[in-house]
Amino acid sequence: MTAVCELCSEHHPLEVWRGGHFYLIDAGGEDFPCFFRVVCRRHAAEMTDLSPEELKVLTELLSEIERCIREELRPDKINLAQFGNMVPHLHWHIVARWKDDPFFPECPWGPRQREANAETSGARRRVVLSFLKALRPVLSAIDPP
């Protein structure tokens, strides 16, 4: 299975942190300057495929990332989603949303509502790149490498 699943990678090109059970992808760009993916290291497909320990760790990682995003960026909403229809390897999308972002109030996979504002988006992106440094050790304390 690992041969065909891109998320089974031990060195994902967008990876910004790796713990014992999960790793973190920074999927941010102009449309969504604060967009992370928390990926399970093993090839599990569903939440109910996780062990109680993995579920506990994942819940804490998602909470801590959300807490950090809210504190640093004060977005209008946090969006969380787990689909895996195209890549059936458990991964969570965490997306900070603002009323002025290109898809609000639609979800990030819905129809575009407007163009991104490069300046606003760039400023938010810089905050993300800055808080990532402090976030890594916090995540490692929850899910040690």
Place this chain on the structure above:
Amino acid sequence: MTAVCELCSEHHPLEVWRGGHFYLIDAGGEDFPCFFRVVCRRHAAEMTDLSPEELKVLTELLSEIERCIREELRPDKINLAQFGNMVPHLHWHIVARWKDDPFFPECPWGPRQREANAETSGARRRVVLSFLKALRPVLSAIDPP
């Protein structure tokens, strides 16, 4: 806030179960015959607004509903999402997905891929309505009324 929020309702028209902290909406129809929403009873917006007790109960409710869906319907994938961009009152979407459903492999909020098959969908819908009877007491044991 309660005056303008439709999810603050103590008697939601699509409600099929209510516990002490959360209630369940059956949002299933022809496109998605197995589509539930777990709604927080109080007007919290984000996961990190929940108390540790509420978070624990919610995690268990989502796991139990997912477990039941997988056992009874064997879908190709489970989709989970929390947006709240339009109604900023914490609610989780749980959607069973099949490769032949109208939006697969897109998410339920993405572009339609094909028409629903009324017969297949109706058969799945009947299974949902049938397992709901057994699911209610299980959910009440996790989140007593």
